[in-house]
Amino acid sequence: MNKILLMCLSLALFLSSCIINNAIIKPDYDFSKVKSIRVNQFSSGKRYRGISDAVQNAFIQDLLAKGYDIVSNTNVKVDCVIDGSVTSFYRIREEWIDNDFYYGYAGRYRRRYRWAGMPIYDGVIYNNTVTIGISTRMTDVETGQVVWSDSFNNESWDEDSAINGVVKVVLKSLPKEKVISRK
Numbered sequence: 001m002n003k004i005l006l007m008c009l010s011l012a013l014f015l016s017s018c019i020i021n022n023a024i025i026k027p028d029y030d031f032s033k034v035k036s037i038r039v040n041q042f043s044s045g046k047r048y049r050g051i052s053d054a055v056q057n058a059f060i061q062d063l064l065a066k067g068y069d070i071v072s073n074t075n076v077k078v079d080c081v082i083d084g085s086v087t088s089f090y091r092i093r094e095e096w097i098d099n100d101f102y103y104g105y106a107g108r109y110r111r112r113y114r115w116a117g118m119p120i121y122d123g124v125i126y127n128n129t130v131t132i133g134i135s136t137r138m139t140d141v142e143t144g145q146v147v148w149s150d151s152f153n154n155e156s157w158d159e160d161s162a163i164n165g166v167v168k169v170v171l172k173s174l175p176k177e178k179v180i181s182r183k
Contacts, residue, residue: 151170
């Protein structure tokens with residue numbers, strides 16, 4: 001009973017720490033005027049090759065689902081441009097091997113478990129964790145001002161879930177109407 005309570009409290013603490021919003025929004029900017037957006041390719045280090053394209057595509061898909069017009073041609077006028085960078089990307093993998101039947105790739109650590117001298121199973125624990133961090137901003141093309149900026153780190157079981165999760169959280173902070181300054 002105590003273990004379950006401790007596990008639930010730990011999960012609640014972990015989830016609450018994942019929802020820290022770093023969004024900075026320009027006061028008195030009318031986001032309701034933003035209809036067309038160009039999503040530039042995200043910059044990334046050499047270690048994160050290919051991830052920047054996936055982040056760009058995730059932004060395009062999520063913005064299309066929200067009803068924005070996405071323009072890829074640089075000669076066409078847009079209201080705003082979104083760009084940013086992949087700040088971190090880590091992949092940790094261990095695979096599971098049970099009684100010489102492979103589930104995925106060969107693992108790194110072989111463990112033998114016994115109970116009262118009898119082998120229970122012989123296997124390798126599989127663990128797959130992907131962590132990604134992005135930093136993004138939206139610039140008004142007409143004025144050249146940065147009107148919105150946000151960053152977030154996300155951890156998930158696979159690449160697609162980590163990327164889509166970080167993009168969804170970041171885009172939740174993008175306002176849909178005019179932001180009134182609090183003076």
